[in-house]
Amino acid sequence: MTLPPLVEPAAELTTDEIRRYSRHLIIPDVGVAGQKRLKNARVLCVGAGGLGSPALMYLAAAGVGTLGVVDFDTVDESNLQRQIIHGQSDIGRSKAASAAASIAEINPYVRVVIHDVALDRDNIFEIFGGYDLIVDGTDNFATRYLVNDAAVLLGKPYVWGSIYRFDGQASVFWAEHGPCYRCLYPEPPPPGMVPSCAEGGVLGVLCASIGSIQVTEAIKLLTGVGEPLVGRLTVYDALEMAYRTIRVRKDPNCVLCGPNATQTELLPDYEDFCGAVSPEAELAVADATITATELAEWRTAGKDLLLVDVREPAEYEIVRIPDSTLVPKGEILSGEALSTLPQNRQIVLYCKSGVRSAEALAALKDAGFRDAVHLQGGVLAWIRQVDPSLPSY
Amino acid sequence: MLTVRYFAGARAAAGVAEDQVPPGCTLHQLTATLVARRGERLGRVLGTASFLVDGLAWRDRDRPLPDPAVVDVLPPFAGG
Numbered sequence: 390m391t392l393p394p395l396v397e398p399a400a401e402l403t404t405d406e407i408r409r410y411s412r413h414l415i416i417p418d419v420g421v422a423g424q425k426r427l428k429n430a431r432v433l434c435v436g437a438g439g440l441g442s443p444a445l446m447y448l449a450a451a452g453v454g455t456l457g458v459v460d461f462d463t464v465d466e467s468n469l470q471r472q473i474i475h476g477q478s479d480i481g482r483s484k485a486a487s488a489a490a491s492i493a494e495i496n497p498y499v500r501v502v503i504h505d506v507a508l509d510r511d512n513i514f515e516i517f518g519g520y521d522l523i524v525d526g527t528d529n530f531a532t533r534y535l536v537n538d539a540a541v542l543l544g545k546p547y548v549w550g551s552i553y554r555f556d557g558q559a560s561v562f563w564a565e566h567g568p569c570y571r572c573l574y575p576e577p578p579p580p581g582m583v584p585s586c587a588e589g590g591v592l593g594v595l596c597a598s599i600g601s602i603q604v605t606e607a608i609k610l611l612t613g614v615g616e617p618l619v620g621r622l623t624v625y626d627a628l629e630m631a632y633r634t635i636r637v638r639k640d641p642n643c644v645l646c647g648p649n650a651t652q653t654e655l656l657p658d659y660e661d662f663c664g665a666v667s668p669e670a671e672l673a674v675a676d677a678t679i680t681a682t683e684l685a686e687w688r689t690a691g692k693d694l695l696l697v698d699v700r701e702p703a704e705y706e707i708v709r710i711p712d713s714t715l716v717p718k719g720e721i722l723s724g725e726a727l728s729t730l731p732q733n734r735q736i737v738l739y740c741k742s743g744v745r746s747a748e749a750l751a752a753l754k755d756a757g758f759r760d761a762v763h764l765q766g767g768v769l770a771w772i773r774q775v776d777p778s779l780p781s782y
Numbered sequence: 783m784l785t786v787r788y789f790a791g792a793r794a795a796a797g798v799a800e801d802q803v804p805p806g807c808t809l810h811q812l813t814a815t816l817v818a819r820r821g822e823r824l825g826r827v828l829g830t831a832s833f834l835v836d837g838l839a840w841r842d843r844d845r846p847l848p849d850p851a852v853v854d855v856l857p858p859f860a861g862g
Contacts, residue, residue, distance in 0.1 A: 575839055579830065624790065637837055
């Protein structure tokens with residue numbers, strides 16, 4: 390399938406621009422007309438993180454006239470392993486501002502619009518409304534469903550990409566011409582079942598592999614060249630070094646973009662839709678949550694307790710609360726570790742931030758460990774509140 | 783015959799890229815067959831995965847799958 394260009398050409402290119410973009414201009418399929426379309430294009434990148442970094446940098450270098458950056462976060466040292474638009478001196482700075490400064494250095498002819506906010510149902514239509522194309526580089530399911538729903542309801546195309554460890558996926562979702570994200574993933578996974586990159590890790594350079602696919606697709610859509618990745622999903626396996634393309638059809642029963650769509654507006658609450666933790670975990674933690682300070686007090690008082698780390702071994706190696714025992718969450722949920730845990734001692738579970746330990750706590754309570762509790766905020770809270778000398782990750 | 787193609791975490795959990803399964807089963811029965819063949823680790827991945835049957839998301843776990851068909855198993859992840 391070929392599609393017409395998304396953007397009309399700008400009136401002209403300046404002499405400086407002709408010099409700068411000469412390697413594009415001499416490609417017959419791009420040419421002066423294509424470069425003028427890029428100049429006239431307005432592209433919004435949601436997230437200036439792993440995927441947003443290479444996406445924004447290449448979109449800027451390619452000469453996209455207006456680049457919007459949505460990010461409310463600040464640059465953290467642990468971002469720099471993959472978020473190459475930010476540098477050492479940007480630590481602590483707003484990601485959107487840091488990205489804007491890098492873009493200005495790459496290409497001063499790009500107009501950057503900073504949206505230093507969290508996208509939500511109240512601002513997304515207004516923000517998206519100012520752009521021709523969206524690039525989705527967010528890092529959580531709630532924002533991904535929000536971006537998809539807003540794009541479909543506004544009739545806008547967007548280039549989607551997602552990464553985890555050594556795996557990546559990319560596609561173009563444009564409900565007018567093909568499937569949307571909900572046609573591929575109708576429902577978000579149950580909370581706590583799919584680890585994020587912060588929990589499971591990601592190979593830094595994977596961001597470039599997927600981010601560059603997103604930029605390629607963005608340029609193709611804006612200029613109308615080639616076969617856009619509509620109705621197809623590119624799946625990348627870095628360990629195998631293989632790209633595969635899977636056909637994805639528009640779901641006739643899609644609640645959002647199908648002919649009998651039942652969802653005609655944004656959901657009231659996307660966090661709620663994706664669930665921070667499962668209802669079981671929410672119930673389990675209701676009267677069984679302690680803070681890092683309380684845990685420190687229990688230990689100072691000499692209380693007999695077993696501190697169980699439910700993260701993965703690699704995380705345990707990075708940092709742990711002293712005198713804790715590693716029992717990964719999966720072994721608790723599957724039941725295989727239950728016989729190794731004492732019924733007559735106070736059990737305290739912790740993970741990185743408190744989501745996985747809540748899920749594990751629900752399983753423990755089900756298995757009869759009625760007094761077990763979990764640590765609110767996980768090891769990160771312990772570091773913040775009790776022992777700042779430990780490394781955060 | 784059904785051809786099941788595993789991607790990303792599903793492939794790692796299955797230990798193989800593809801499985802062939804006799805036709806005439808529902809998605810529910812198919813996942814039970816695959817877990818019996820490849821183990822509970824795959825079962826946990828299948829619990830959250832999206833199943834594309836000849837490119838179309840298959841939500842009904844109790845409707846018989848077409849024959850022949852290619853079933854793509856795609857675990858979701860949201861990292862960026």
